[in-house]
Amino acid sequence: MNVSVIVTTYNRPKALIKVLSGLAHQIRFADEVIVADDGSLQETAAVLKAAAKEFPCPLVHAWHPDTGFRAAKIRNEAIRRSDGDYIVLLDGDCIPNRHFLKDHIQLARKGCFFQG
Secondary structure, X not given: OOEEEEXXXXXXXXXXXXXXXXXXXXXXXXXXXXXXXXXXXXXXHHHHHHHHOOOOOOEEEEEOOOOOOOHXXXXXXXXXXXXXXXXXXXXXXXXXOOOHHHHHHHHOOOOOOOOO
């Protein structure tokens, strides 16, 4: 199963660093992580550029200009850009434990939505 993780963020680079660290220490890595950025300032892009150098899978920055709260729009854009058979959505302030992706994959069922 090809797994894409989409992390939504907006101007919280310190929180994003912790989320990315959690994703980099999974028992089962994602096949790609796409950060859906709702118009953050340059500091977020710098965090992603630095993290991508040693990240265990492709790390993609999906960004659009800040014209108000449009998290759903950038999240949908990130989904369109993803290659995963299975997509996990994660908020940019939720730090996953080491078993997060393994647990999601074990609970995955075709045609079903899992939240938790």
